[in-house]
Amino acid sequence: MSLPHAILTALLEKPSSGLELTRRFDRSIGYFWSATHQQIYRELGKLEADGLIRALPAEQPTRGQKKSYEVLPAGRAELARWTAASQDPKPHRDALLLRLRAAAVVGTAGLEADLRRHLELHERQLAEYQEIDRRDFPPGRDTTEDRLRHLVLQAGIDLETFWTQWLRRALADVAALPDDEPARPA
Amino acid sequence: MSLPHAILTALLEKPSSGLELTRRFDRSIGYFWSATHQQIYRELGKLEADGLIRALPAEQPTRGQKKSYEVLPAGRAELARWTAASQDPKPHRDALLLRLRAAAVVGTAGLEADLRRHLELHERQLAEYQEIDRRDFPPGRDTTEDRLRHLVLQAGIDLETFWTQWLRRALADVAALPDDEPARPA
DNA sequence: ACGGTTTATGCAACTAGTTGCACAAGGTGA
DNA sequence: TCACCTTGTGCAACTAGTTGCATAAACCGT
Numbered sequence: 001m002s003l004p005h006a007i008l009t010a011l012l013e014k015p016s017s018g019l020e021l022t023r024r025f026d027r028s029i030g031y032f033w034s035a036t037h038q039q040i041y042r043e044l045g046k047l048e049a050d051g052l053i054r055a056l057p058a059e060q061p062t063r064g065q066k067k068s069y070e071v072l073p074a075g076r077a078e079l080a081r082w083t084a085a086s087q088d089p090k091p092h093r094d095a096l097l098l099r100l101r102a103a104a105v106v107g108t109a110g111l112e113a114d115l116r117r118h119l120e121l122h123e124r125q126l127a128e129y130q131e132i133d134r135r136d137f138p139p140g141r142d143t144t145e146d147r148l149r150h151l152v153l154q155a156g157i158d159l160e161t162f163w164t165q166w167l168r169r170a171l172a173d174v175a176a177l178p179d180d181e182p183a184r185p186a
Numbered sequence: 187m188s189l190p191h192a193i194l195t196a197l198l199e200k201p202s203s204g205l206e207l208t209r210r211f212d213r214s215i216g217y218f219w220s221a222t223h224q225q226i227y228r229e230l231g232k233l234e235a236d237g238l239i240r241a242l243p244a245e246q247p248t249r250g251q252k253k254s255y256e257v258l259p260a261g262r263a264e265l266a267r268w269t270a271a272s273q274d275p276k277p278h279r280d281a282l283l284l285r286l287r288a289a290a291v292v293g294t295a296g297l298e299a300d301l302r303r304h305l306e307l308h309e310r311q312l313a314e315y316q317e318i319d320r321r322d323f324p325p326g327r328d329t330t331e332d333r334l335r336h337l338v339l340q341a342g343i344d345l346e347t348f349w350t351q352w353l354r355r356a357l358a359d360v361a362a363l364p365d366d367e368p369a370r371p372a
Numbered sequence: 373a374c375g376g377t378t379t380a381t382g383c384a385a386c387t388a389g390t391t392g393c394a395c396a397a398g399g400t401g402a
Numbered sequence: 403t404c405a406c407c408t409t410g411t412g413c414a415a416c417t418a419g420t421t422g423c424a425t426a427a428a429c430c431g432t
Contacts, residue, residue: 002281003418009288019380033284034277039419041382066380076292083288084296086303087281091220095188095273097338098219102195102269104334106262110270117272144363148290151356152283162348170337177330189388205410225389227412252410 003043004052006033008071008079011053015070018044028132031125031156044069052078100170112174119167126160129153189229190238192219194257194265197239201256204230214318217342230255238264286356298360305353312346315339 010021010029021044022037024030035043047053052075056068071079096118103111137150196207196215207230208223210216221229233239238261242254257265282304289297323336 001417002279002284005288006284009284009291012291017380018382022380029287030277032278032280032287034279036420037380038382038421041380045382079288080292080295083285083292086296086300087285089304089307090279090281091216092218092278093188093220093276094218094341095276097341098188098192098195099269099273100334100338101215101218102191102265104331105195105198106266106269108330108334109266110272114272118275121275144294145290147359147363148286148294151359152286154355155280155283155352158348158352162344166341166344169340173333173337177333187387203410204412208410222390223410224391224412227410231412 002033003035003039004047005079005082006035007040007043007047008052008075011069011071012076012079015056015068017066017068019066020068031129032152047075050074108174108177112171115167115171115174119164119171122160122163122167126157126164129157129160133157188219189221189225190233191265191268192221193226193229193233194238194261197255197257198262198265201242201254203252203254205252206254217315218338233261236260294360294363298357301353301357301360305350305357308346308349308353312343312350315343315346319343 006025006029007021010016010024016024018037018041021040022035025033025035025040044053048055048069051072053069053071056070096115099111099114133150133153137146137153192211192215193207196202196210202210204223204227207226208221211219211221211226230239234241234255237258239255239257242256282301285297285300319336319339323332323339
C-alpha cells in the first residue's frame with residue numbers, strides 16, 4: 001500500500017494536478033515507484049474522499065480542467081505514520097534473471113540481443129541519474145532533505161552501475177558459450 | 187506473465203508436486219521470482235488445462251494426496267518461445283527508497299531501526315547466497331547450464347552486496363543528521 | 373471557423389498477486 | 403482411540419496494477 005504515500009510525498013514536495021503528478025512519476029519518483037496516470041487519478045480520488053488531500057480552489061473543476069491538490073494535515077500525519085512504521089521488504093521479481101534460468105534449460109536463443117538491449121537501457125538510465133546528480137546536487141549543500149534525497153539518488157546510481165556491470169559480464173559469458181545448443185529435444 | 191514460465195522452468199529442472207514447488211520457490215527460484223502456494227496451485231491447474239504439463243500417474247490424486255507434474259513437449263516449446271522473446275523490463279518498486287524520500291519531508295523518526303533491520307536481512311541473504319555458491323558451484327565445472335545458473339546466482343550476490351553497502355552508508359548518513367527534526371508542523 | 377494535435381481527466385475491464393480460510397490424510401503421543 | 407500436529411491441496415475474496423478506451427477543453431495552423 002505505498003502508492004498513496006508516494007502521492008502524498010510528491011504533493012508535499014509540491015502541490016500538483018493529476019497530470020503534473022503523472023509526469024513527476026515518469027521522472028524522479030517513478031525511478032523507485034512507478035504509476036500510470038489512471039492509478040494516480042483513482043488514488044487522488046480516494047485520498048480526497050478520505051480527507052487526506054483536497055483540491056485547490058479553482059473556477060470550474062470539470063473535465064478538461066486542471067485540478068490541483070494539496071495535502072491536508074491528516075494526510076501529512078498519515079504519511080509520517082507510514083514512514084515511521086517498519087515494513088517487511090516485498091519480494092522482488094526479475095523476469096530477466098528468470099529467463100536466464102529458463103535459458104539454462106531450453107537454450108539461449110535470442111537472449112544475447114535482449115541482454116544488449118537491457119544493457120543499453122540501464123546505461124541510459126545511469127547517465128540520466130548522473131546528470132541529475134550533477135544538476136541537482138552540487139557539492140556544499142547539506143540540509144537534511146538534500147542529504148536524504150541524495151541518498152536515494154545514490155541508490156539509483158549504484159543500482160544502475162551494478163546492472164550495467166552485471167549485464168556486460170553476462171554478455172561476455174553468454175557469447176563464450178558453445179554455439180547455441182538447441183535445448184535437447186523434449 | 188512470468189509465473190507460468192517460472193513453474194515450467196522449475197518442473198523441467200525436476201518434476202514436482204505443488205508443495206515441493208512451493209518449497210523450491212521459497213528457496214532458489216523465489217530469490218528472483220516469488221510465489222505463494224495458492225498462486226502455484228492455481229497456475230498448475232491452468233497449465234494442466236492448457237496441456238503444457240500433466241500430472242504424473244498416481245493412485246488416487248484426491249485431496250491430501252501428493253500429485254506430481256511433469257512438463258509436456260508443448261510446455262517446453264512455450265517456455266522456449268517465451269525465453270527467446272524480448273520483453274520490456276517491468277518498472278521496479280522499492281518501498282524503502284520511497285520511505286526515505288518521504289522521510290525527507292515528514293521526518294526520519296523510526297527510520298534508523300528499520301534500516302538496520304533491512305541491513306540484517308540483506309546480510310543474511312548474502313551469506314546464504316555465498317553458501318550456495320560454495321556448495322553448488324565448486325570451481326572447474328562449466329557446462330552451459332552451470333554457467334548460466336552461476337550467472338544468476340552472481341547477480342543475487344552482487345545485488346545483496348550492493349544493498350548491504352548502501353544500507354551501511356544510509357545508516358551512517360542518517361545517524362549524522364541533526365537530531366530528529368519533527369517535520370515542520372503541517 | 374474548422375480540423376487536428378496536445379493537454380487533462382477519468383471509467384471499465386482485465387491480470388497478477390495476496391490473504392484468509394477450509395479440508396483431507398497420515399502420523400504421534402497420552 | 404482420539405485429540406492434535408504436520409503435510410498437502412485448494413477455493414474465495416480481496417488488493418494492486420495494467421490496458422484500452424472515452425471525453426472535453428485549449429491551442430494552433432490554414
